[in-house]
Amino acid sequence: MLKAGIVGLPNVGKSTLFNALVANAQAQAANFPFCTIEPNTGVVSVPDDRLRLLSRLSKSKETIPTRIEFVDIAGLVKGASKGEGLGNKFLANIREVDAIVHVVRCFENDDVIHVAGSIDSMRDAEIINLELGFADLAQIEKRRERIKKSMKTNKEAIVEDNILIKINTALESGFSARSVNLSLDEKKIIKPLGLLTQKPIIYATNLSEEELSTGNTYSRKVEVMAAKEGSKCVSVSAQVEAELVELSQKERTDYLEGLGVKEGGLESLIKATYSLLGLQTYFTTGEKETRAWTIKKGMKAPEAAGVIHSDFQKGFIRAQTIGYKKLIEAGSFSQARNNGWLRSEGKDYIVDEGDVMEFLFNV
Numbered sequence: 001m002l003k004a005g006i007v008g009l010p011n012v013g014k015s016t017l018f019n020a021l022v023a024n025a026q027a028q029a030a031n032f033p034f035c036t037i038e039p040n041t042g043v044v045s046v047p048d049d050r051l052r053l054l055s056r057l058s059k060s061k062e063t064i065p066t067r068i069e070f071v072d073i074a075g076l077v078k079g080a081s082k083g084e085g086l087g088n089k090f091l092a093n094i095r096e097v098d099a100i101v102h103v104v105r106c107f108e109n110d111d112v113i114h115v116a117g118s119i120d121s122m123r124d125a126e127i128i129n130l131e132l133g134f135a136d137l138a139q140i141e142k143r144r145e146r147i148k149k150s151m152k153t154n155k156e157a158i159v160e161d162n163i164l165i166k167i168n169t170a171l172e173s174g175f176s177a178r179s180v181n182l183s184l185d186e187k188k189i190i191k192p193l194g195l196l197t198q199k200p201i202i203y204a205t206n207l208s209e210e211e212l213s214t215g216n217t218y219s220r221k222v223e224v225m226a227a228k229e230g231s232k233c234v235s236v237s238a239q240v241e242a243e244l245v246e247l248s249q250k251e252r253t254d255y256l257e258g259l260g261v262k263e264g265g266l267e268s269l270i271k272a273t274y275s276l277l278g279l280q281t282y283f284t285t286g287e288k289e290t291r292a293w294t295i296k297k298g299m300k301a302p303e304a305a306g307v308i309h310s311d312f313q314k315g316f317i318r319a320q321t322i323g324y325k326k327l328i329e330a331g332s333f334s335q336a337r338n339n340g341w342l343r344s345e346g347k348d349y350i351v352d353e354g355d356v357m358e359f360l361f362n363v
Helices: 014-022 049-058 087-094 121-147 155-172 184-193 217-229 238-244 249-259 265-277 301-308 310-314 324-330 333-338
Strands: 002-007 040-045 062-064 067-072 099-105 201-206 232-236 279-285 289-296 316-323 343-345 355-361
Touching: 002 014, 002 087, 002 265, 014 040, 014 067, 014 238, 014 265, 049 062, 049 279, 049 289, 049 324, 099 121, 099 217, 099 265, 121 155, 121 184, 121 217, 155 184, 201 217, 201 265, 217 232, 232 238, 232 265, 238 249, 238 265, 265 279, 289 301, 301 310, 301 316, 301 355, 310 316, 310 355, 316 324, 324 333, 324 355
Parallel strands: 002 067, 002 099, 062 289, 099 201, 201 232, 279 355
Antiparallel strands: 040 067, 279 289, 316 343, 316 355
């Protein structure tokens, strides 16, 4: 399951956002630093209208969406990489996630204390990024010291050290490990280190309800920074998300339209996460269940089958495949077959976003 860690300075709205995203989570959202001491986790279903329509078409007994786990990681402060606040523990929690959602406060509110005493989105974002970079530098230094002796006889250790030198140089220049152009093999070599700045990052600019649709000076600065980094940036309002939890689907739609936005922060974050990680969805559907599956873009049919079960990949023969829109248009599998729209795809077929698939395999 995909895991995203929510980070940021204390009191930027992380826990309020987390509570809203997972609705039934028990993270404490209080107006003082370090109110979140243990990382709270919550699993959310990925909203997808296609799943509901496919389930209705197949008269499925069960509908199973794909899921994302969000981890609410307590607020980092300047000096966290050296153990300030509860830094070391929090940084260790970030190492375990697939992607980072970096919440940046972009709203003014005198009733909500800011740990630095003023609102400055760029300063706040840079504090977190610097701390993550400092932590990576320390991690690299330890690793290079550990492999120093083996470099005399081990060629793999020499290769790893050269990669670490490249990343170290980038970090010392104020860049992230993500900015270093590494091959897939090189990325595999350093993956066990869990470098924080190697992880994909999404900036979530936390805005007031009034400015959610338009943004403001604070959020626009973060958007520019994200674009330069090649990261994603989404506008959210933790307060709006908290209010949406109490509303019906119709009320939610009307409320968001009234604010001038098309979707809530959860949908925006999930779309950004999928895009950033190069993920896509395919479906299986029948009377028993309709289910969404998450795969990497570019996966071939046997690999996609392997997401369901390794035996499906090992014994793969072919996949009965149709695009979601075509199946809905046909109204049933039998009609799609009569129309000649149901395809038989082999081992080299690259799965498309929204494909509906049925796998044939040898046990």
